[in-house]
Amino acid sequence: MLTEKYHIEGTLIESGTMTGFEYASYRVGEEVLHRIKAVGPISIRERLPLYRALTRLNVSGSMFAILDNRQRHENSYSAEDMDEIVAVLKAGGVTAFYGATVTRDPDYDKIGKLTNAHIVVSGLNGRVIVTADPEEAEIFIQEMLSAHAAGRNA
Numbered sequence: 546m547l548t549e550k551y552h553i554e555g556t557l558i559e560s561g562t563m564t565g566f567e568y569a570s571y572r573v574g575e576e577v578l579h580r581i582k583a584v585g586p587i588s589i590r591e592r593l594p595l596y597r598a599l600t601r602l603n604v605s606g607s608m609f610a611i612l613d614n615r616q617r618h619e620n621s622y623s624a625e626d627m628d629e630i631v632a633v634l635k636a637g638g639v640t641a642f643y644g645a646t647v648t649r650d651p652d653y654d655k656i657g658k659l660t661n662a663h664i665v666v667s668g669l670n671g672r673v674i675v676t677a678d679p680e681e682a683e684i685f686i687q688e689m690l691s692a693h694a695a696g697r698n699a
Contacts, residue, residue: 552683553578553690559602565591565618570602574694577603578686579610586619589626596630600637607641607671607693608634611682614648622656624663631667641670643689645682648675 555571555578562568565587569580579599585591600608614620634642642664646653657675664671674685 552680553687561598563591563595563598566595568595568599570599573609573690576605576607576609576690576693578690579608581610581612583612583614583616583618583620588621589629592626592630593633596633597637600634600639603637603639606638607643608639609686609690610642610644611686612644612646613679614646614650615677617648617650620650620653624659627660627663628667631663631669634669639669642673643671643686644673645685646673646675647677647679647682649677
């Protein structure tokens with residue numbers, strides 16, 4: 546279960562498994578960082594219960610997540626799926642989503658671009674990146690956490 550050493554330190558508040566995923570959520574300052582690892586094929590059926598569970602752990606309107614799919618589990622994700630996820634996020638009080646997907650799948654970049662466009666169209670704030678480098682994902686999320694904290698404290 547998510548045994549790698551990560552750059553962003555936090556206090557574990559919950560961890561668990563769901564079909565297709567392992568997750569661990571950490572309090573980082575005033576926010577929560579969700580670390581998610583794909584452990585099997587993932588589709589909207591697996592994603593919706595996960596996002597419902599994670600939104601309950603959030604303490605602000607911003608959600609920060611790193612998805613590790615370096616093992617390249619089958620991943621289906623459509624624009625209609627994004628609509629359903631946005632509805633779950635909004636119902637859970639999320640107004641901004643910052644995510645990084647770590648994968649070796651070269652085609653996943655298209656999903657990242659579609660997700661960023663969907664964030665804008667849906668009225669959410671935020672941004673996602675896709676990378677093969679776990680450190681790049683950490684740096685991106687740390688930058689988003691820092692920027693968010695600076696904006697809140699300004």
